[in-house]
Amino acid sequence: MSDAEPIRVMVVDDHPVWRDGIRDDLERSGVASVVAEAGDGGEAIELARETMPDVVLMDLRLPTVSGVDAIRQIVEEAPHVRVLVLSASGEEADVLEAVKVGATGYLLKSTTSAEICDAVVRTSRGEPVFTSPLAGLVLSEFRRVAQPTAGEPGLTPRENEILRLVAKGYTYREIAEQLFISHKTVQNHVQNILTKLQLKKRYELMRYAIQRGLDRTPD
Amino acid sequence: SSVPAEEVRDLLELAGRQEQELRALLSEPAETAPGTVSLRTALRSAAFGVDGLDVTISAAGGLGLPAAQVEDVSGAVRQALENVRRHAEATRATVFAEELEGELIVSVRDDGVGFVYDEERLRSQGKLGMLGSMKGRIEGLGGSMRVRTAPGRGTEIEFRLPARREVE
Numbered sequence: 597m598s599d600a601e602p603i604r605v606m607v608v609d610d611h612p613v614w615r616d617g618i619r620d621d622l623e624r625s626g627v628a629s630v631v632a633e634a635g636d637g638g639e640a641i642e643l644a645r646e647t648m649p650d651v652v653l654m655d656l657r658l659p660t661v662s663g664v665d666a667i668r669q670i671v672e673e674a675p676h677v678r679v680l681v682l683s684a685s686g687e688e689a690d691v692l693e694a695v696k697v698g699a700t701g702y703l704l705k706s707t708t709s710a711e712i713c714d715a716v717v718r719t720s721r722g723e724p725v726f727t728s729p730l731a732g733l734v735l736s737e738f739r740r741v742a743q744p745t746a747g748e749p750g751l752t753p754r755e756n757e758i759l760r761l762v763a764k765g766y767t768y769r770e771i772a773e774q775l776f777i778s779h780k781t782v783q784n785h786v787q788n789i790l791t792k793l794q795l796k797k798r799y800e801l802m803r804y805a806i807q808r809g810l811d812r813t814p815d
Numbered sequence: 816s817s818v819p820a821e822e823v824r825d826l827l828e829l830a831g832r833q834e835q836e837l838r839a840l841l842s843e844p845a846e847t848a849p850g851t852v853s854l855r856t857a858l859r860s861a862a863f864g865v866d867g868l869d870v871t872i873s874a875a876g877g878l879g880l881p882a883a884q885v886e887d888v889s890g891a892v893r894q895a896l897e898n899v900r901r902h903a904e905a906t907r908a909t910v911f912a913e914e915l916e917g918e919l920i921v922s923v924r925d926d927g928v929g930f931v932y933d934e935e936r937l938r939s940q941g942k943l944g945m946l947g948s949m950k951g952r953i954e955g956l957g958g959s960m961r962v963r964t965a966p967g968r969g970t971e972i973e974f975r976l977p978a979r980r981e982v983e
Contacts, residue, residue: 728909732873735913739875763873764971765909765924 603720606632606649608640608666609682610658618653621709628716637661644670644677651720652679653712655705656690664693671698680719682712692733695790696797701725724786731763734793748799749792758785851879854919857889858910865896868908875913884979887956888912888921891949895923895972898945903927903970914978919958922973929968946972 605628607615615633622628632647634640638660644652652670656663667679681694681702691702701724703715715725738751751759761771768782775782855874862870880888892910899908905927912921937943949972950960958976 728871728873728911732875732911732913736874736876760911760913763875763913764911764922765871765873765907765926770969 602626603628603651603716604631604647604649605629605716606634606640606643606647606652608634608637608652608654608658608663610635610655618709618712622713622716625709625713627713635659637663637666640666641669641673645673648674649677651716652677653682653716654679654699655682656694657684664690664697667694667699668697678719678722680715680725688729688733691730692737695730695734696794698794700790702727702730722787723783724790726762726786726790728763728765731759734789735759735763737793737796749795751789751792755785755789755792758782759789762786848879850881852882852885854878854880854885854888854912857885858892858912861889861893861896862910865900865908868896868900869906870896871907871909873909873911878912878914878919880919881979884919884976887952888919888974888976891953891974892921892923894945894949894952898949898972899923899925899927899970902930905969917978919976919978920973921976922971924969924971926969929964929966929970931966932962932964934962 605622607618607622607630609615609618612635615635619630619633622630628651631649632643634643635658637658640652640654640658641661652667654663654667658666661669663681667681670677671679675698679694679699681691681699682705683691683702684705691699695702700719700722701715703712703725704727707715718725735756738756757775758771761774762768766774768779768786772779772782855872855877858872858874862872896908896910899905903925905925908923908925910921910923912919914920934943938947946962953960953974953976956976958974960975961973962970963973964970
């Protein structure tokens with residue numbers, strides 16, 4: 597597969613005008629082509645199955661099936677598909693859920709089109725696109741649980757340090773310089789953090805299920 | 816006479832952003848304990864009115880604290896952002912807040928020009944200005960302030976304060 601092949605993108609948003617704008621931006625950039633457009637979560641799941649895009653650009657607020665549920669389904673059926681969530685500010689809890697079920701990254705909708713295109717390219721390579729507010733949220737998520745289940749992942753001191761720096765607004769490049777490590781190493785750490793977050797989600801579900809089991813009265 | 820198209824677009828964009836910000840303030844979940852106020856919400860309001868600067872708020876949690884402390888911290892952050900707006904030639908600033916082991920840590924980071932921070936020299940030259948008054952204010956509250964900066968590398972100002980949990 598040559599590098600020159602445009603990235604195959606599916607755009608999911610319930611505003612047709614917005615989808616048009618994004619499609620124009622992506623195609624004008626020359627690095628991506630839009631292979632499918634969906635207006636709701638159900639359509640997104642179907643079209644992802646049919647067209648097998650490289651990257652899915654998704655708004656979380658969708659009719660029929662929610663963005664989070666659609667992501668869960670799409671990633672389950674095709675784990676290689678990368679999902680980049682586009683969100684208006686104030687929906688951070690949903691964004692965290694999306695990352696927990698397998699989204700690769702998230703960007704604010706108010707980002708410039710150049711940054712969105714750059715984020716699509718980075719997402720296609722599996723690089724986590726991580727904003728400061730999301731990093732802050734992930735930090736508090738890992739600190740929230742006082743008594744983690746045995747084996748449940750926690751952050752290493754290095755990962756905690758890097759997450760804090762991302763939350764403070766430093767770019768990966770700046771973090772690499774500060775910590776005297778390579779840019780790639782920073783990316784790997786961030787990727788590990790996101791993987792741990794997804795694992796953590798499964799532990800939460802397990803704990804919830806166990807609690808339910810214990811609470812169930814015998815027939 | 817008609818408004819140039821570019822100006823209209825800018826206005827719509829600003830209105831759109833303001834609407835998003837307002838919505839964010841309104842839909843803030845009630846996650847803070849009774850008698851406390853969310854520092855994160857207060858920081859968002861502080862960030863809201865800074866002209867010509869793109870400010871991001873990033874917080875490790877809603878950070879419910881006594882109202883008086885939230886006011887102190889928001890005031891210091893407003894001063895820091897004003898400093899950025901005036902001197903840093905920055906396009907972006909990030910305000911980060913967390914509570915760790917009884918300490919409230921707040922930082923304001925900008926991607927501007929940075930400077931050589933020689934506190935003693937600046938003070939003796941009478942050029943410490945806003946940074947000096949911020950430092951004095953934070954120290955008066957029992958906290959500390961640290962500046963990390965270098966020419967071409969942007970600036971980070973970090974405040975640390977004991978987190979006051981008791982409600983008067």
